[in-house]
Amino acid sequence: MSLAITSTTIKVACSSCNLRELCMPISFGTEDMKRLDEVVATRHHVKQGELLFRDGEPFKSLFAIRTGFFKTSVSTPEGHEQVTGFQMAGEIIGLDGIVTDQHSCNAVALEDAEVCVMPFANVEELSREFPVLQRHVHKIMSREIVRENSMMLLIGNMRSEERLAAFLLNLVQRLHARGFSQSEIVLRMSREEIGSYLGMKLETVSRAFSKFSDEGIIEVKQRYVAILNAPALKKIVNPTGCV
Amino acid sequence: MSLAITSTTIKVACSSCNLRELCMPISFGTEDMKRLDEVVATRHHVKQGELLFRDGEPFKSLFAIRTGFFKTSVSTPEGHEQVTGFQMAGEIIGLDGIVTDQHSCNAVALEDAEVCVMPFANVEELSREFPVLQRHVHKIMSREIVRENSMMLLIGNMRSEERLAAFLLNLVQRLHARGFSQSEIVLRMSREEIGSYLGMKLETVSRAFSKFSDEGIIEVKQRYVAILNAPALKKIVNPTGCV
DNA sequence: GCTGCGTTTTGATGTATATCAAAAGATAAG
DNA sequence: CTTATCTTTTGATATACATCAAAACGCAGC
Numbered sequence: 183m184s185l186a187i188t189s190t191t192i193k194v195a196c197s198s199c200n201l202r203e204l205c206m207p208i209s210f211g212t213e214d215m216k217r218l219d220e221v222v223a224t225r226h227h228v229k230q231g232e233l234l235f236r237d238g239e240p241f242k243s244l245f246a247i248r249t250g251f252f253k254t255s256v257s258t259p260e261g262h263e264q265v266t267g268f269q270m271a272g273e274i275i276g277l278d279g280i281v282t283d284q285h286s287c288n289a290v291a292l293e294d295a296e297v298c299v300m301p302f303a304n305v306e307e308l309s310r311e312f313p314v315l316q317r318h319v320h321k322i323m324s325r326e327i328v329r330e331n332s333m334m335l336l337i338g339n340m341r342s343e344e345r346l347a348a349f350l351l352n353l354v355q356r357l358h359a360r361g362f363s364q365s366e367i368v369l370r371m372s373r374e375e376i377g378s379y380l381g382m383k384l385e386t387v388s389r390a391f392s393k394f395s396d397e398g399i400i401e402v403k404q405r406y407v408a409i410l411n412a413p414a415l416k417k418i419v420n421p422t423g424c425v
Numbered sequence: 426m427s428l429a430i431t432s433t434t435i436k437v438a439c440s441s442c443n444l445r446e447l448c449m450p451i452s453f454g455t456e457d458m459k460r461l462d463e464v465v466a467t468r469h470h471v472k473q474g475e476l477l478f479r480d481g482e483p484f485k486s487l488f489a490i491r492t493g494f495f496k497t498s499v500s501t502p503e504g505h506e507q508v509t510g511f512q513m514a515g516e517i518i519g520l521d522g523i524v525t526d527q528h529s530c531n532a533v534a535l536e537d538a539e540v541c542v543m544p545f546a547n548v549e550e551l552s553r554e555f556p557v558l559q560r561h562v563h564k565i566m567s568r569e570i571v572r573e574n575s576m577m578l579l580i581g582n583m584r585s586e587e588r589l590a591a592f593l594l595n596l597v598q599r600l601h602a603r604g605f606s607q608s609e610i611v612l613r614m615s616r617e618e619i620g621s622y623l624g625m626k627l628e629t630v631s632r633a634f635s636k637f638s639d640e641g642i643i644e645v646k647q648r649y650v651a652i653l654n655a656p657a658l659k660k661i662v663n664p665t666g667c668v
Numbered sequence: 669g670c671t672g673c674g675t676t677t678t679g680a681t682g683t684a685t686a687t688c689a690a691a692a693g694a695t696a697a698g
Numbered sequence: 699c700t701t702a703t704c705t706t707t708t709g710a711t712a713t714a715c716a717t718c719a720a721a722a723c724g725c726a727g728c
């Protein structure tokens with residue numbers, strides 16, 4: 183198991199977690215909330231660069247990200263990596279493991295991270311008891327399906343600059359929902375990882391960054407990105423602007 | 426609702442359905458099976474070319490395909506279509522609608538089809554009662570997530586011929602699991618729809634078909650495809666052949 | 669400070685696939 | 699059977715992006 187060495191284990195409670203409204207159903211009463219604490223068994227620390235789980239490993243738990251930033255990826259037999267997602271605080275990873283009881287992707291921490299370990303048996307048991315939790319689990323899985331649908335659309339139909347624009351807008355939007363700036367990002371991933379996620383090469387990512395920068399749409403300093411002209415970015419994603 | 430006009434409604438039972446082992450948990454006893462029949466409310470017929478549901482429509486039910494063949498797709502605001510999947514008998518569609526209570530893609534019948542309508546409220550209620558059904562629903566959703574992960578890998582990392590080879594192999598494998606030939610397919614979708622699914626243009630699809638045909642790997646006559654050399658196809662998908 | 673290593677940028681060139689175009693087959697309608 | 703329409707194939711050309719290469723930059727260790 184990838185967790186073994188560096189992770190520490192802490193018993194904690196969802197009821198006192200400030201991320202609760204992101205990863206748990208909000209409509210819980212305080213009574214129910216105490217029962218809900220049973221979902222989370224422990225917490226684990228994952229250092230930057232370490233694997234939370236890897237392809238082929240037995241699946242036992244879902245993980246709710248408390249702090250830090252992850253990437254998930256799959257690989258071709260020849261070793262080509264495809265990043266399938268970037269996940270931040272409040273998001274759930276490990277859903278891929280349910281179908282075969284084995285994980286089918288790798289999850290790597292892109293910065294030091296802390297996750298809540300939710301044994302899937304607990305999740306299922308409490309889901310039977312609490313319809314609101316059941317519904318929540320279903321929604322999380324459905325959301326992931328919808329997200330991947332839109333990634334297929336992005337990779338299959340859009341041009342490189344449109345992809346990067348969509349990526350940046352998605353990222354700030356999610357960060358903003360977590361109380362961060364609406365216009366400034368510190369990227370946790372390399373150009374290569376962005377490229378893998380968006381189905382393009384790192385050089386193409388870099389060129390797109392430079393182009394946006396030249397046009398005054400963004401300011402780029404390494405992994406710091408400031409969005410100077412969000413409407414312009416949106417227009418790149420959706421040229422007709424009819425939405 | 427897209428269902429209104431041409432669909433007919435029949436009350437039916439999973440317990441007597443020969444597709445049961447494909448879309449329902451197999452480990453059900455006969456007693457439980459009777460309760461399980463409550464999941465399916467009705468059946469609907471969908472004619473070729475008709476929509477089962479469309480993007481934006483309220484989500485109420487999942488659909489189990491009994492006969493026929495569907496495609497699901499999403500669109501850019503400008504109208505570019507991305508086919509997100511092809512579904513056949515025993516497969517479940519509509520999972521995209523759970524997260525927002527609205528469908529986020531379109532489902533079109535590519536041939537006359539019959540679906541079992543499973544109101545999601547029923548699914549959730551019985552899931553609470555039957556852990557085996559609950560687990561089954563989770564697995565179906567997880568499977569879809571994993572499938573889409575591999576589609577991202579395919580569209581993002583593979584070349585056109587590899588994509589088509591992977592597509593054909595996946596299709597025969599699923600058809601074979603349903604008792605059809607291991608080597609012969611009658612495609613239900615156009616070159617354009619294949620291209621949309623695989624992130625390439627219809628001409629490129631056609632060229633790849635012709636290439637495989639010239640090399641004696643397949644035989645193509647319009648929508649009829651015979652796989653003459655499956656190992657060669659597999660080698661195209663996975664050149665190293667180490668798996 | 670300097671040195672070495674990984675990341676990012678930028679430029680020159682190559683190539684897979686898109687695009688444009690037209691012919692050849694299928695399918696359906698009259 | 700003939701005509702019209704749609705799908706598929708094939709060819710010629712264009713182009714977005716990949717690839718190859720090298721310089722610039724940032725960061726960690728000395």
